[in-house]
Amino acid sequence: MSKAKKALARGSTQGRTWWVVLVTLLVLAACAGSAQARFSRSDDSSLPSNTYAIKSGGLVRTYRLYVPASYSGKPVPLLVALHPALSDGAGMEKLTRFDNLADRYGVIVAYPDGVARMWNADRCCGRPMKENIDDVGFINDMVAKIESNYAIDTTRKYVAGFSNGAFLAHHIACVEPDAFTAYAVTGGAITDANCPDTQPTPILLIHGTRDPRSPWDGGTTEGVYRPPVVDLARRLARRNHCSDTTTVSYASAPAVCKTFGGCGSNEVTYCALDGVGHQWAGAPAVMPLFLGPSTDRFSTTDQMWSFFQRHQRRTQYNH
Template identity: 30%
Template sequence: MLHRALTLCLLALLAAPVAASWQDRSKHDEARMVDIRHDGEKRRYALYVPPGLDTSKPAPLVLAFHGGGGHAEFMADDARYGLISKAREAGFVVAFPNGYSRLPRGRLATWNAGGCCGDARDRGSDDVGFSRAVVADIGRRVAIDRQRVFATGMSNGAMMAYRLACEAADLVRAVAAVAGTEAVAECRPARPVPVLHIHARNDTHVLFDGGAGPDAFRDASKVMDFVSAPETVKRWVGRNACQTQPERTLERPGAWCERYRGCRDGATVQLCVTADGGHSWPGAEAVRRGKENASQALDASEAIWTFFSEVSGARR
């Protein structure tokens, strides 16, 4: 009974179940699964290397973390996230790590992002160490630029990206978070970390103004009282020593973005908000059955790739 209850809880947590396909939209590119061992356990990630990548030049790498209750293949589904297509266009390598799961195929996985979520948090899964192990393993397979490693994620995966910014700023250059706020108790990044935060105003899982919404969980002990999106952004504005008044960089029906400039070492903090779309990836073609369609007023994948490309071209 307990195992069934936990399974139902994770199904309701912050993400969706199994994906049917994880190719790019053109159906001719796909990631492949890689198994590694970390902390005495078998872990896995999906790796995508664009065809024709210039191997004479180290490539940027994006780590894309799935939401709680999801898995690597789900995050690699282009109909939902579009990250393989963007990586192919931009010449980036992208990896989709799989969170901690008790199931053989790694389904219903979560990340230990600090205060959230699920079994990964409760057992103290070393997901920061696992992220380092993934980057090291990829570095043995393809030339990557260690100065241009980025992290993005959805929901619990976004929280994991924030944890890396706090605890592994030597590993990740910048982070882009969608529908997930900061979840660590303490954050002392070793350097300024550029941040892009994307959130729907009507998110019913990770509430924009803070707290866990009615759709976030069945067992409240498996998540946390989420920090608000504005508070998360405020904290990073302070850590990066940015100007406190943002400038509006995008305003259109259903979405707006703003940027905080003047940060130390050229870092920026950006916030993009959609009016609707709920707990989803803006611009996605597919969402969970019975859930609100993703906002089409903003393309999260496009915004993230523009952000990483700008950081990639800037001086460190």
């Protein structure tokens, strides 16, 4: 067979494979939407253990909550973990293992559920974007509910996001930069059509250099442009009034992290994970043939918490 015919055959096979994956994901999303509808008609007693329901934006929204056994009523940090598309709070809990971190450091962790397993991050994604679902309002309402039931240190409220959850984290930082103390994201960029660069917000970016969904060097996926990671980091550094110079703040293969200087507590750090795809590094790879490899030599969970520990707001934020 000629090289041209072999290439054509490979392309045809890859095309069929991607169609199978696409159809599978669409079926999962449809099923997830049905599950979300069932949750919306449930009361708290019918929800799974540690899952709660609140009314927000005219909808009944759900979230999982992990409270460590060490909680004694004294103020503790709050971490909100935003799942990727086609996942949910339970999936994010299993993927990140933030519960283990919560046990070690006395943190309360919230794992909210997106409608149809997606989030509205302005120009992304899916049903929440099309129906203009107010996910920022939902996160605010969820945090307010948690604060009404538990003693939360409002100077230490953090957001961690992956993929579509990273887009939402960026979106929250765009529209309500005071809502949280610091943000850490992996596999996602700012997708807002208009994001004012006015208020400094500490942020950590973790990104695989072989990410096909949000390419390291930038690109358009599903009609939405993702800027190169370095360009995004520089933009955020300008917002935080950092200098143009960076220093290597972490270097252990496959990761190299660089931190911008001159911005004090308003830290901007970005980490390149060489050869890693669209994955939560430190966790087993999900669909590696299509999303790229993961690594067990770098823990996104631990690095995010190390970043959060460096940041505490001087003044409290009130809803």
